[in-house]
Amino acid sequence: MLAKLFLASLRANLGRTVLALAGIALGVALGLAVHVINQSAIGEMQQAARTLSGDADLSIRAGRVNASGFDENLLEIVAANERVQMASPVIEADAAYRKDVPNTSTGAALQPMQGRQTIKFIGVDIFRAALLQPGFAGEMYPSDDRFAMLRGDHVLLNQAARAVIGGGGADENTPRKFSVTVGGASHSLTVAGKAELAGYAGPLAIIDIAGAQTLFNQLGQVSRIDIRLIPGTNSADVARALASQLPAGVTASTPEQADKQSAAVSRAYRINLTVLSLVALFTGGFLVFSTQSLSVLRRRAQFALYRTLGVTRGELMRALIAEGAVLGCIGGIIGTALGLWLATFALAKFGGDLGSGFFAGTAPVAQWTWPTLAFFTSLGIAAGVAGAAIPARAAVNEAPARAIKASDGEGATSALPPTWTGFALIVLSGVLLLLPAFDDIPWLAYLAIAALLLGVLALSPIASTRIIAIIPKPKNFIAQLSLNHIEKSPGPSAAGITGVVASFSLMIAMLIMVVSFRSSLEQWLIGVLNQDLYVRQGNGGSGGGDSNALNTSTGAALQALAGVAQADFLRYRSIVLDSTKPEQPPVTLITRPLRENVLQSLSVLKRAAADTNRDKLPDIWISEAVADLYGYTPGQTISLPLDGTTHPVFVAGIWRDYARSFGAMVIDREVYLKWTADDKINDVSLKLSTDANKANVIAAVRNLPIEAKLDIADAAEIRKFSLQAFDRSFAVTYALEIAAIFVGLAGISATFSAQAWSRRREFGMLRHLGVSRREIATLLGAEGALLGALGAGIGLLLGMAIALILIFVVNRESFHWSMELHIPWVTMAVLSVALVVLTSISAVLSGKFAMSKQVIAAVKEDA
Amino acid sequence: MLEIRTLTKRFGDTPSTAPVFENLDFVLNTGEYCALMGESGAGKSTLLNIIAGLEPTTSGTITLEGQALDANIDDAVTLFRREKLGFIFQAFHLLPYLNVFENIALPLRLNRWTEEKISARVTEMLASVGLGDKRASLPRELSGGEMQRVAxxxxxxxxxxxxxxxxxxGNLDPDTALQVxxxxxxxxxxxxxxxxxxTHSEIAARTADRAVMLTRAGLKPRLFS
Structure with a gap:
């Protein structure tokens, strides 16, 4: 019977019910969509990696995909292990296929990757590799004999690769010859057949391993060794046993560990985004809270009647909680359906990247499981129940005799938690912030933010009352009434203000964090990009790749150009610092000339004490991530694993690096060249002489008599591209913030809509006393503005506090980089004024019932 | 002072709708205290709302001290109510978030009295209704009789x-009602x-200078034996 009554109430208040449903549905949809997109992208990456490794039980590798390889002689050691059934060496590298697109650019620089597409090359011993991945055997074209693949210049292409080189992927139209550019040189290859690997969608070429070593200039090297073990062998045991035989920087990892490593690269970003998307759900919960609070207030006489008729407190409590649960469940189901649609749409439209760059190039389809859907639907139910619980408690605690006679909100039991809980939550937040992160994710910092938010929200009503009490009484009578109402009836107003404080504070926090990050990044880019021009081929292999690296003769040619005062050569290597942690992504070793002005450009944060004994060791400069993840400190001597040998180096200082959250280290190129024979160049920075003409130098670079097609950019262009990429990666967060603000405004709207009804007798009396409709509108507008101003004020302070946690704790623990605090005062002021105006307008529009003729008749209603 | 001539009120636009009342004529002299009686649904409250300019007439005129009222001109009648009318409701309708002093001061503030004059007048009114010691009390701290005194x-x-x-x-016990x-x-x-x-109460009506009965046939004097 009660269920019927309560469901009828939801139907009767359809507008508010729909609003609460929309809040929950939006939150669930955003949370689920972000989760599905991220999981799909990760799944796609892991599936691709597993496809290329086939049924391998273990892989031995030096760093990530595209990493520099290791000595192929390791194959013999590995194969000699009695538990290894078969070992298959692999070269994995990317090469650029370049159409002959005429260069129409007349500006100073080329657009990156113009007219260029990348094909992934897998160099294998086909007969061995086919045992692990039968797809490698492929299907030869009739014109080629079965041994054609043993020739180093013959390849098998999958459909995506065939589409890249022309003919739309159809066999009959596919050209039999094509060229790729590697290390600045062009190489002609013959298509011998096709190889389709289910699970790998990108352009892929299979080539004989010897051919790959030649093509990628990696003679005597392999990228990894895929191993099949004797059946029944524990792969983790073998990995541990092999670890002692592997040279420094080379690790043996199981497919599960490889999965963890690929997921770890984007883990912090994904978790941050998911937490942010749940903010919308959080504010959705507040919308339920505000609508339920007012709904309870409105029906207090009705509840008192139920209690008088014999309904127990428990039954009333359960019915009200069930009301919230029904709202949450419906909202959760709608949100889940919407979230899946959003994820499918976003994956089809934008890929799995969401602008972050972590999954660039993947084209995943939405991957989800029923438990995931059930989890997000249950989050909706939890938000509904949480939103209904506090008002329900207030309803059951109300004395029926008083409630049944009381009018409007007069004497209503506050639906808000007691003040001490607010202080307790703030103290808890402070304690949580003192504790370190675990599992490399700032879970406790997120909890601290939640505790701080809830604590301040619990204190908002009393804070509002205290603030209003010190505001000088205005002369305007209507303004006086507004102040009096909010000061003396904090309960109903607080229900509306909580949504505004929650959404606005989170918006301000994100704004300060993003502005601080962007300003710090811009300053960093200005420091790092302190040369006139930058030259590279393709992506330059900044992740540690070699296929686009330039050789020293190209470097020398650039150095010798007229107008070039100085050319610095940069080389990137991907290395594993701690081979006992194969799931830890490798760090990037950057080699470059280390002059004092270069160090200045590195944004050095901390140096070793000048009197530290260096033992004449070469300096290495580590990024904050290396310091955090490996515990290295300036002044310490560490071992640098390089091509199977470890070199002692002196940690000269810590520098800021916004490019690589898993760490980067810089050493002098001269030192590096003494240790290795690797003289490749990934990037060249050019300092022009004072009288040089930049356009002439660019033209000279383009006219160099080399095969490599070089990309040239000046510092301003790279800065622009970098900041554009930053803005893209935060586009999703802006969308989530706007959603949260709309939810907050919807809360205000619900508050005033409900108050217009519950205060109808008050407005009716005022109309009798000679208050005009316009003055009632002014009264509502003033109350809305006052609530907006209080919400903005409290939200600003809370937002700044949350921003400090995001900047100095969450970011540091998630991405291992620091930033300077930049507070956008003007933007914050504009947003605050906009919020006050919007809440005022929302109050007037939502409270139009207060101006209707019905309120005049309401004075006759028996309270 | 108050003059009502050929007043007709019909809810709805069509002439076929039955009127609440028709062709009412009524005059009330300055300082006169009149009780208006009638059965439930006779239109007593509607007549009161029409006099207050809160409800438009279907036809007829109302003048107060020679000034004609037109409920369709909202600003003018609102100002008229503010300055020239006082209201007392069955359910008191005190603002719960204002204390006794501030509730009484409401119409004075609306009429832009100075603070000194407000203070003096409210103090005077509190004394005359016997609530001088309750000026800072909130409505919820008062009894029904006290709330109506404030009203x-x-x-x-x-x-x-x-x-x-x-x-x-209407909301008070007989003893309190009599005192009020x-x-x-x-x-x-x-x-x-x-x-x-x-009022429906004969006792209340007897306190007035005269009583009239509102029926479909119009306003008729109500005489008490």
Missing amino acids: IARALAHRPRLLLADEPT LELLRSEIRRNNTTAIIV
């Missing part, structure tokens, strides 16, 4: 020309206010 003080504080009271004792009626009558006299009190 009387509020209704008369700005010295309205016409007081309209709609069942002012006596207070109301004395305050009306003291302030020289013209008043109409809508």
Whole structure:
């Protein structure tokens, strides 16, 4: 019977019910969509990696995909292990296929990757590799004999690769010859057949391993060794046993560990985004809270009647909680359906990247499981129940005799938690912030933010009352009434203000964090990009790749150009610092000339004490991530694993690096060249002489008599591209913030809509006393503005506090980089004024019932 | 003072709709205190709302001290109510978030009295309704009789020309109701206010100078034996 009554109430208040449903549905949809997109992208990456490794039980590798390889002689050691059934060496590298697109650019620089597409090359011993991945055997074209693949210049292409080189992927139209550019040189290859690997969608070429070593200039090297073990062998045991035989920087990892490593690269970003998307759900919960609070207030006489008729407190409590649960469940189901649609749409439209760059190039389809859907639907139910619980408690605690006679909100039991809980939550937040992160994710910092938010929200009503009490009484009578109402009836107003404080504070926090990050990044880019021009081929292999690296003769040619005062050569290597942690992504070793002005450009944060004994060791400069993840400190001597040998180096200082959250280290190129024979160049920075003409130098670079097609950019262009990429990666967060603000405004709207009804007798009396409709509108507008101003004020302070946690704790623990605090005062002021105006307008529009003729008749209603 | 001529009220636009009342004629002299009686649904409250300019007439005219009222001109009638009318309701309708002093001061603030004058007048009204010691109390701290005393003080504080009271004792017990009626009558006299009190109670009606009965046939004098 009660269920019927309560469901009828939801139907009767359809507008508010729909609003609460929309809040929950939006939150669930955003949370689920972000989760599905991220999981799909990760799944796609892991599936691709597993496809290329086939049924391998273990892989031995030096760093990530595209990493520099290791000595192929390791194959013999590995194969000699009695538990290894078969070992298959692999070269994995990317090469650029370049159409002959005429260069129409007349500006100073080329657009990156113009007219260029990348094909992934897998160099294998086909007969061995086919045992692990039968797809490698492929299907030869009739014109080629079965041994054609043993020739180093013959390849098998999958459909995506065939589409890249022309003919739309159809066999009959596919050209039999094509060229790729590697290390600045062009190489002609013959298509011998096709190889389709289910699970790998990108352009892929299979080539004989010897051919790959030649093509990628990696003679005597392999990228990894895929191993099949004797059946029944524990792969983790073998990995541990092999670890002692592997040279420094080379690790043996199981497919599960490889999965963890690929997921770890984007883990912090994904978790941050998911937490942010749940903010919308959080504010959705507040919308339920505000609508339920007012709904309870409105029906207090009705509840008192139920209690008088014999309904127990428990039954009333359960019915009200069930009301919230029904709202949450419906909202959760709608949100889940919407979230899946959003994820499918976003994956089809934008890929799995969401602008972050972590999954660039993947084209995943939405991957989800029923438990995931059930989890997000249950989050909706939890938000509904949480939103209904506090008002329900207030309803059951109300004395029926008083409630049944009381009018409007007069004497209503506050639906808000007691003040001490607010202080307790703030103290808890402070304690949580003192504790370190675990599992490399700032879970406790997120909890601290939640505790701080809830604590301040619990204190908002009393804070509002205290603030209003010190505001000088205005002369305007209507303004006086507004102040009096909010000061003396904090309960109903607080229900509306909580949504505004929650959404606005989170918006301000994100704004300060993003502005601080962007300003710090811009300053960093200005420091790092302190040369006139930058030259590279393709992506330059900044992740540690070699296929686009330039050789020293190209470097020398650039150095010798007229107008070039100085050319610095940069080389990137991907290395594993701690081979006992194969799931830890490798760090990037950057080699470059280390002059004092270069160090200045590195944004050095901390140096070793000048009197530290260096033992004449070469300096290495580590990024904050290396310091955090490996515990290295300036002044310490560490071992640098390089091509199977470890070199002692002196940690000269810590520098800021916004490019690589898993760490980067810089050493002098001269030192590096003494240790290795690797003289490749990934990037060249050019300092022009004072009288040089930049356009002439660019033209000279383009006219160099080399095969490599070089990309040239000046510092301003790279800065622009970098900041554009930053803005893209935060586009999703802006969308989530706007959603949260709309939810907050919807809360205000619900508050005033409900108050217009519950205060109808008050407005009716005022109309009798000679208050005009316009003055009632002014009264509502003033109350809305006052609530907006209080919400903005409290939200600003809370937002700044949350921003400090995001900047100095969450970011540091998630991405291992620091930033300077930049507070956008003007933007914050504009947003605050906009919020006050919007809440005022929302109050007037939502409270139009207060101006209707019905309120005049309401004075006759028996309270 | 108050003159009602050929007043007809019909809810709905079509002439075929049955009128609430038709062709009412009624005159109330300055300082006169009149009880308006009638069966439920006779249109007593509607008549009160029409006099207050809160409800438009279908036809007929209403003038107060020679000034014609037109409920369609909202700003003008709102100002008229603010300055010249006082209201007392059955359910008191005190603002729960204002104390007794501030509730009584409401019409004075609306009429932009100075703070000194407000203070003096509210103090005077509090004394006359016997609530001098309750000025800082909130409505929830008062009894029903006390709340209606505050409502009387509020209704008369700005010295309205016409007081309209709609069942002012409907929520009170008989003893308290009698006390409130006596207070109301004395305050009306003291302030020289013209008043109409809508009531079902014969006891209440007897406190008035005269009583009229609203029926479909019009307003008729109600005589008590």
